[in-house]
Amino acid sequence: xxxxxxxxxxxxxxxxxxxxxxxxxxxxxxxxxxxxxxxxxxxxxxxxxxxxxxxxxxxxxxxxxxxxxxxxxxxxxxxxxxxxxxxxxxxxxxxxxxxxxxxxxxxxxxxxxxxxxxxxxxxxxxxxxxxxxx
Amino acid sequence: xxxxxxxxxxxxxxxxxxxxxxxxxxxxxxxxxxxxxxxxxxxxxxxxxxxxxxxxxxxxxxxxxxxxxxxxxxxxxxxxxxxxxxxxxxxxxxxxxxxxxxxxxxxxxxxxxxxxxxxxxxxxxxxxxxxxxxxxxxxxxxxxxxxxxxxxxxxxxxxxxxxxxxxxxxxxxxxxxxxxxxxxxxxxxxxxxxxxxxxxxxxxxxxxxxxxxxxxxxxxxxxxxxxxxxxxxxxxxxxxxxxxxxxxxxxxxxxxxxxxxxxxxxxxxxxxxxxxxxxxxxxxxxxxxxxxxxxxxxxxxxxxxxxxxxxxxxxxxxxxxxxxxxxxxxxxxxxxxxxxxxxxxxxxxxxxxxxxxxxxxxxxxxxxxxxxxxxxxxxxxxxxxxxxxxxxxxxxxxxxxxxxxxxxxxxxxxxxxxxxxxxxxxxxxxxxxxxxxx
Numbered sequence: 001x002x003x004x005x006x007x008x009x010x011x012x013x014x015x016x017x018x019x020x021x022x023x024x025x026x027x028x029x030x031x032x033x034x035x036x037x038x039x040x041x042x043x044x045x046x047x048x049x050x051x052x053x054x055x056x057x058x059x060x061x062x063x064x065x066x067x068x069x070x071x072x073x074x075x076x077x078x079x080x081x082x083x084x085x086x087x088x089x090x091x092x093x094x095x096x097x098x099x100x101x102x103x104x105x106x107x108x109x110x111x112x113x114x115x116x117x118x119x120x121x122x123x124x125x126x127x128x129x130x131x132x133x134x
Numbered sequence: 135x136x137x138x139x140x141x142x143x144x145x146x147x148x149x150x151x152x153x154x155x156x157x158x159x160x161x162x163x164x165x166x167x168x169x170x171x172x173x174x175x176x177x178x179x180x181x182x183x184x185x186x187x188x189x190x191x192x193x194x195x196x197x198x199x200x201x202x203x204x205x206x207x208x209x210x211x212x213x214x215x216x217x218x219x220x221x222x223x224x225x226x227x228x229x230x231x232x233x234x235x236x237x238x239x240x241x242x243x244x245x246x247x248x249x250x251x252x253x254x255x256x257x258x259x260x261x262x263x264x265x266x267x268x269x270x271x272x273x274x275x276x277x278x279x280x281x282x283x284x285x286x287x288x289x290x291x292x293x294x295x296x297x298x299x300x301x302x303x304x305x306x307x308x309x310x311x312x313x314x315x316x317x318x319x320x321x322x323x324x325x326x327x328x329x330x331x332x333x334x335x336x337x338x339x340x341x342x343x344x345x346x347x348x349x350x351x352x353x354x355x356x357x358x359x360x361x362x363x364x365x366x367x368x369x370x371x372x373x374x375x376x377x378x379x380x381x382x383x384x385x386x387x388x389x390x391x392x393x394x395x396x397x398x399x400x401x402x403x404x405x406x407x408x409x410x411x412x413x414x415x416x417x418x419x420x421x422x423x424x425x426x427x428x429x430x431x432x433x434x435x436x437x438x439x440x441x442x443x444x445x446x447x448x449x450x451x452x453x454x455x456x457x458x459x460x461x462x463x464x465x466x467x468x469x470x471x472x473x474x475x476x477x478x479x480x481x482x483x484x485x486x487x488x489x490x491x492x493x494x495x496x497x498x499x500x501x502x503x504x505x506x507x508x509x510x511x512x513x514x515x516x517x518x519x520x521x522x523x524x525x526x527x528x529x530x531x532x533x534x535x536x537x538x539x540x541x542x543x544x545x546x547x548x549x550x551x552x553x554x555x556x557x558x559x560x561x562x563x564x565x566x567x568x569x570x571x572x
Contacts, residue, residue, distance in 0.1 A: 007342055009325070009326075009342060011290065011294075011392055011393070012290065012293055012294040012392075012427075013293050014173065014174065014292070014293040014294075014296060017146075017173075017174040017177075017293070017294070018173055018174050018177045020482075020485075020506075021146070021174055021177040021178040021181050022177050022181055023181065023184065023186075023506065023507065024482070024485060024506060024507060024508050024509060025507045060488070060489075060490070061489060070326070071329075072290075072326045072327055072328045072329060072331075073326060073327055074327065075325060075326045075327065075339075078325055078326065078342060080326065083485075083486060084485050084486070085484070085485050085489075085509050088485070088486065088487060088488050088489055088492070089489045091488050092488075093465065093469065093488030093489075093490050093491060095460060095463065095465050095466055095469075096398075096400070096460075097459075097460030097461075097466075098258070098259055098262065098400045098401055098459055098460055098463075099254055099258050099259075099262075099447055099459035099460055099463025099464070099465060099466060100254070100255065100258050100259050100395065100396060100400050100459075100463075100465070101255060101396070101465055101487075101488050101491075102396065102397070102398055103255070103392070103396040104342065104343070104392070104393065104396045104397045105342055105343045105397050105398055121485060121509055122484075122507065122508070122509050122512040124509075125484050125485070125489070125492055125509035125512055125513060126509075126512050126513060128489050128492070128493065129489075129492055129493050129495075129496035129513050130493075130496065131198070131496055131512065131513050132197070132198035133198045133512075134195065134197045134198035134199025134200070
């Protein structure tokens, strides 16, 4: 299966803003922020349909998100995951003594993971942290 | 009959819009409609009415389920946790009013906590740069009335501060900017063609992470010195064009956001942006302003600064205030496993910290005070829901240009719910007893 290497940035989107105020436990939050926006040329290189689930892997972890065509492009070589637990599963946490993690500019690998489920926001964090949920 | 509350302040982003109109039921208990707010602000007001809202504190049990407890028990649990901890971390403070922040700082001083706000993962590096070389800034009112050169650098107000452009920076007709948008030149610097960039007169699609070079190149262009053919992916000719646009204005402003504070050069990006502003003042009048995210993160910085001398990352564990980002900052404290209790109020580190830091929070005794269910409440031992600040309780907040604005209460919170401040006062009084303080 094809895989592509990208430079990942995260940031706000208005859909993500609405979803966090509407309730982070809701599926709407996953729809808004459990995605990666890819340039059309990168989607073609990946050989994926729009809306395919993909695994995004960095040196710091991996996460399943939905690959969609970017709404704010073109930006070939750049992947955008809205700020939230999905992006933060893979961003570079190093602060280099500034106190600020390096949220923008993490090298990542993207590969198709068509059968893998995308988790809800709270569930994703709880799973990774090993929190027992009753 | 319903009634309309006017001049309501929106508690979402640092733009702190103060012209909302909210329709409430006659008994003042239900909020039915919101006018003038952006889509995010509207959602915030309407979500306070959700039927599935958590209205009582919940303690996580051995089997992972929640058990409802009283606010008194929750305050006791919180006070005990903080009093027992050697170096607790009290994080958040950006989605609450200044009054609550002040009570929180009293607690922090008594228990020797590290206090930090969301600048830690937002404009913390800006604050470092401001301490390095100062900041020539102004108010949003001045921008509305005077600014004719607007730069958005590494920020996307169309998504993050939806009414910023219509209220202050691009569209309004001010005293000296009577033609609104037509009297302004808009420049956007962003590695993506953002919805803000699509509105710009000039978009510089900078190579991601090369902001420092580009800022520096504009300064070179201001001096008419030699430039390489391409800097940070931008042709020299375009850089000179931008330098000329900036020079030819009467009043310019650089708004900057996470695109510069969170990329690799961090505070040095801001150093250079401020240096560019200073440089531009040799030709015309220029200002610079950070696009603050949470509606009262600026207020948290202000209150911390006037109480302890530093705007974020304050360590009180030695009995006096220390400040050293990289050492006393939240992300580093968590990454090094240096804190032994986590108290969160008015923020969601569970969703917005790198996962390695969230894993550390999950291991600690923890309390999350938040009206919403969040990833932070999902990994905390105690979740204390409170009234929505700015909707169900008023109080003071600071806009991104450091202007304090009093927020309005619009509706009553669900019966029996406490506000941030009321809950913190309970905790403070109990901590006082536990610590034997006078």
